[in-house]
Amino acid sequence: MAELNRPDRRRCTQCGREDEWNESSHNWTIAGSEGRPFCLHEWDINGTHNPIVESE
Numbered sequence: 001m002a003e004l005n006r007p008d009r010r011r012c013t014q015c016g017r018e019d020e021w022n023e024s025s026h027n028w029t030i031a032g033s034e035g036r037p038f039c040l041h042e043w044d045i046n047g048t049h050n051p052i053v054e055s056e
């Protein structure tokens with residue numbers, strides 16, 4: 001099953017932290033209560049990222 005990887009969410013490929021796009025502040029906000037407010041890891045969204053992700 002494939003689903004759209006919504007562009008308003010991103011996940012860190014290293015620490016698994018998730019952010020959600022905040023429309024009002026036009027900035028990323030932490031989706032979960034755990035983790036650091038910021039990290040410098042790579043996100044799973046970038047210029048070459050496939051918008052369709054596989055989910056099992």
Ligand SMILES: [Zn+2]
Binds near residue numbers: 012013014015016042
């Ligand atoms: Zn990270």
